[in-house]
Amino acid sequence: MKVSIIGVGLLGGSFALALREKYPHLEFVGVDKSPVNQKIALAMGIVDEILPLEEALQVAELNVLATPVDIIMQLLPQMLDQLPAGRTVMDLGSTKGLICEIADAHPRRGQFVAVHPMAGTEHSGPGAAFKELLPTKNVIICDSEKSHPDSLALVEAFLHDIGMKVHYMTPTEHDLHLAYVSHLSHISSFALGLTVLEKEKDEKAIFDMASTGFSSTVRLAKSSPQMWAPIFDQNKKNVSRALGDYIKLLKKFKEAIDSEDLDTSLDFMQKANDIGRILAGIEKK
Amino acid sequence: MKVSIIGVGLLGGSFALALREKYPHLEFVGVDKSPVNQKIALAMGIVDEILPLEEALQVAELNVLATPVDIIMQLLPQMLDQLPAGRTVMDLGSTKGLICEIADAHPRRGQFVAVHPMAGTEHSGPGAAFKELLPTKNVIICDSEKSHPDSLALVEAFLHDIGMKVHYMTPTEHDLHLAYVSHLSHISSFALGLTVLEKEKDEKAIFDMASTGFSSTVRLAKSSPQMWAPIFDQNKKNVSRALGDYIKLLKKFKEAIDSEDLDTSLDFMQKANDIGRILAGIEKK
Structure with a gap:
């Protein structure tokens, strides 16, 4: 066969x-x-x-x-x-x-x-x-x-x-969920890589100061643009919504930092910590 | 001693x-x-x-x-x-x-x-x-x-x-660079974790659909809020600027996706790919 x-x-x-x-x-x-x-x-x-x-x-x-x-x-x-x-x-x-x-x-x-x-x-x-x-x-x-x-x-x-x-x-369920648990992580990572590259014209500074934490968060920024551009395009409605939700949260967090509102920062991070329980399952897979 | x-x-x-x-x-x-x-x-x-x-x-x-x-x-x-x-x-x-x-x-x-x-x-x-x-x-x-x-x-x-x-x-150089290569990755990861958690009330969907890519990008969202809230607060000027740069890029990318501008998406990702060269060095360390 x-x-x-x-x-x-x-x-x-x-x-x-x-x-x-x-x-x-x-x-x-x-x-x-x-x-x-x-x-x-x-x-x-x-x-x-x-x-x-x-x-x-x-x-x-x-x-x-x-x-x-x-x-x-x-x-x-x-x-x-x-x-x-x-x-x-x-x-x-x-x-x-x-x-x-x-x-x-x-x-x-x-x-x-x-x-x-x-x-x-x-x-x-x-x-x-x-x-x-x-x-x-x-x-x-x-x-x-x-x-x-x-x-x-x-x-x-x-x-x-x-x-x-x-x-x-169904394909509809698939594309909605994937926008959040996969497509969005790629965009957040591409954007993180590019933000740092645009700021840090001096590569040595990135090299000397980045830790394994940065390396892990930005890993997906190495992914193939030829593969991902059509994915984002085909799933644009869901990806755009996920990205909108993400930007909204980042703005709230920025406001909390700007206004020295440590309680909101703490609350934001404590809620995010909950992903740990779920990741524990994924990493075991 | x-x-x-x-x-x-x-x-x-x-x-x-x-x-x-x-x-x-x-x-x-x-x-x-x-x-x-x-x-x-x-x-x-x-x-x-x-x-x-x-x-x-x-x-x-x-x-x-x-x-x-x-x-x-x-x-x-x-x-x-x-x-x-x-x-x-x-x-x-x-x-x-x-x-x-x-x-x-x-x-x-x-x-x-x-x-x-x-x-x-x-x-x-x-x-x-x-x-x-x-x-x-x-x-x-x-x-x-x-x-x-x-x-x-x-x-x-x-x-x-x-x-x-x-x-x-100098402390000034340190805090500026760290906002980009470390503090920002933590925020992007906390926000990613929280965006997904708020959307996917059904944990099983995250569990079944998230891949190791998601897991790696969101890993830092497990970090200690008690440790990070004061870091963001003490470095708020730089962190706020880095976060502002990041949000600006994400919005541009969202616009490219919304307007089906694949050239801009591709360009954005191709530039971000460059982080790969630098990561190669970090991972070897």
């Missing part, structure tokens, strides 16, 4: 490596427009061969669409057009609303499974892939009832067998 | 543990108003005995003031009042402007060394202390020329011998 990975980067590559560990007899076909990514994916043993998309679709039982979300929107209808009966396409995109809308408009909607694994790092490309990225993490399937039972069962079995915890929700 | 640790928490405790490893014959005296912290500090072998502050000052060659910065401001003048000739007080506070002003007004200014190690975690208390926290990290001494050469030499020797890299600057 063959699985194609379209977009052999961090997520697609890590999914292939985890599947390979579990199913040594699966064969992997890579599709990637970058010749460098092709070479790296072959050299790392992520895929066994590179094929053009059209050919990959003819040989693979499951096609994993793991490109940035703007490319998913372009490729998904084309792929469904060409998909042989009984075969499946799943995506790994960080937004689900527009992608599911596109799928819904296609007569082969049943052969598509909309998937989003809650995992990633600030790195990208096949060189960043590692087989431990996905196992033990949560993964969300949207509109599962719109997928054909066989397509859904295949995807669920793969996700389950590499040790992921499968959750189900 | 005895060293007193006033405020046996994460920083004071970690400093004692690192010194103990290097100088097995040093004796450590703990001063802490919390009976629980006293017991933990003794049980962990951070200190050998607990004494009231007045008595500790009579027996210790070096007194390490490692309380929150508001308590440093209260205790420093009292301690200098009672400090025998030839003895030294150093602090480990995250702000330096007001602390150095208080020291400057005291006739025993020379016996004080103003120190800030660029290290910490989101945890607090003696139970969070570990001997690896400070070694290899940067540490800043402010107004070193105002310290008596013997006091300065003792503190520099200790910092150097536990493997820290010593830098020198």
Whole structure:
């Protein structure tokens, strides 16, 4: 059985490596427009061969669409057009609303499974892939009832067998929650990095004075702009609302600091501390 | 030779543990108003005995003031009042402007060394202390020329011998830089945690959907409010300016998202990516 990975980067590559560990007899076909990514994916043993998309679709039982979300929107209808009966396409995109809308408009909607694994790092490309990225993490399937039972069962079995915890929700729920628990953290981190860079023209000052706390908070600012710009765009209504809420809170905190209102500062931080309980669970995952 | 640790928490405790490893014959005296912290500090072998502050000052060659910065401001003048000739007080506070002003007004200014190690975690208390926290990290001494050469030499020797890299600057420079590379990251993280908590009344949604990226960005939101409220207050001019810069950038980014201006989003993130080069250095430290 063959699985194609379209977009052999961090997520697609890590999914292939985890599947390979579990199913040594699966064969992997890579599709990637970058010749460098092709070479790296072959050299790392992520895929066994590179094929053009059209050919990959003819040989693979499951096609994993793991490109940035703007490319998913372009490729998904084309792929469904060409998909042989009984075969499946799943995506790994960080937004689900527009992608599911596109799928819904296609007569082969049943052969598509909309998937989003809650995992990633600030790195990208096949060189960043590692087989431990996905196992033990949560993964969300949207509109599962719109997928054909066989397509859904295949995807669920793969996700389950590499040790992921499968959750189900609508694309609307997914995009709203993700704006808060993922998209917003990326923006806060990008903005933090840029604020410090614009102020501290002298890099040595950052280097000498930043601690591991800064490093951790700003880690996501290293993430790929090409990947994130279309995510923010596709989820703009929710992201804008989350960002508005965040700015409002920051302004309140600034007012408390400006007016030396230590009680409000303390209250603000004590409430925020509560995230600790929840993080304890996430870190254990 | 005895060293007193006033405020046996994460920083004071970690400093004692690192010194103990290097100088097995040093004796450590703990001063802490919390009976629980006293017991933990003794049980962990951070200190050998607990004494009231007045008595500790009579027996210790070096007194390490490692309380929150508001308590440093209260205790420093009292301690200098009672400090025998030839003895030294150093602090480990995250702000330096007001602390150095208080020291400057005291006739025993020379016996004080103003120190800030660029290290910490989101945890607090003696139970969070570990001997690896400070070694290899940067540490800043402010107004070193105002310290008596013997006091300065003792503190520099200790910092150097536990493997820290010593830098020198004025309190004004210190507080300005720290607002950007440390205080701002804490606020951005507190605000992120609180924004998500206020939105996601259903904790399970956060738990199921947050990834390690969220966890890392929001880690500092677990930090101690009692420690940070006085830091923000003492450094309010710089923190308010840094926070103002941060809010301004976030608004620009929100505008770019709202107006579907992907070029500006991309540009913003590409510039922020540059922090990666600098982080690479910090993480190696």
